[in-house]
Every structure is written in structure tokens, then in C-alpha cells.
Amino acid sequence: MLPGIVVKPLKRFADERGFFTEIMRTDWRDVIQDDIVQANMSVSYPGMVRAWHRHERGQVDHFLVIRGALKICAYDDESSELDEVISAGENPQLVRVPGHYWHGFKVVGNEQATLIYFVNRLYDYSSPDEERRPWDDQTIIPETINGKRDDRCGRAWDWFLPAFK
Numbered sequence: 001m002l003p004g005i006v007v008k009p010l011k012r013f014a015d016e017r018g019f020f021t022e023i024m025r026t027d028w029r030d031v032i033q034d035d036i037v038q039a040n041m042s043v044s045y046p047g048m049v050r051a052w053h054r055h056e057r058g059q060v061d062h063f064l065v066i067r068g069a070l071k072i073c074a075y076d077d078e079s080s081e082l083d084e085v086i087s088a089g090e091n092p093q094l095v096r097v098p099g100h101y102w103h104g105f106k107v108v109g110n111e112q113a114t115l116i117y118f119v120n121r122l123y124d125y126s127s128p129d130e131e132r133r134p135w136d137d138q139t140i141i142p143e144t145i146n147g148k149r150d151d152r153c154g155r156a157w158d159w160f161l162p163a164f165k
Helices: none
Strands: 006-008 013-014 018-021 040-046 049-054 062-065 069-076 082-089 091-097 102-108 111-117
Touching: 013 049, 062 069, 062 082, 069 091, 082 091
Parallel strands: none
Antiparallel strands: 006 091, 013 018, 040 111, 049 102, 062 091, 062 111, 069 082, 069 102
């Protein structure tokens, strides 16, 4: 994984009433390396892509899918490495993405996805810390994906190209 990206599986405790999951603890220093100051929720419909953007002033995002499934991607312009993580509400995990990487996600599957994300910087309405590029930007050309080379490397990133044939 790119430096700073962390995927932390969360434990689900079930009994006859349902289940319980801790989703954020300040003593999880493996993934929570910054003070969390804001929590947000996003709902996206099947097949939607929300990408690409990055934060230049130190924002770090911590993603938690609570319903549906997402393909979360981060791309580093310098190394041309792309990391992709499939995250689903049925198998909860916290995904830390340092904001200086270009990042975004695509809803996978046939149900809407609900994402809760925690950040270490308050959103500044008058001067947002977001730089954007198109979701289908042809200049995002990964040389490696999750540290490996496959047939999706060496060409413009395609959110809709299946990872498996």
C-alpha cells in the first residue's frame, strides 16, 4: 500500500439482539494517527463514481462503509501507484487515506452505498481544501495496482474495467 494508507478490519460482536461494532477509538494508533474533528455521511447510488480529488492542507480521510459496497482508490502522481480497497458494510473496516493522494470511490453491486467518513480538518466553506480532476481523467495511468502489475496497468484508469475476468 502507499505510505499512510491503512485498512483496519473491525470486529463485529453478535448476539440474539443483533450486533455491535466499535467504529472509532482514539487508542487505535495504527489507523487513527490524527485528531478527528468532523464526521460526514454520503449516500451514493449503484454504479456511481465519486472521484478524483485531493487535499493539499493536510486533511486525512477515514472511510467506513456501513451499507452496500465501494471500491475505494488512491493514486499517487509521483510513483504512479494506485491502491484499491473493496469495502462493504457486511464486512466493516476503517480505511485511512492521506488526503495528498488523489482519491475517490465507485459503488459496486446493485444497492446504494452509505459511507461515513471522519476527517482531521474542519471543512472550510470559504476556502475548501479540495483540488479536483475529472472522474474519468485519462492522465491517471497506474504503473502498479496494490503493488502489482496486471492488465489494467499502463493505461488510463477505468473505474468500470473488471479486476477479474
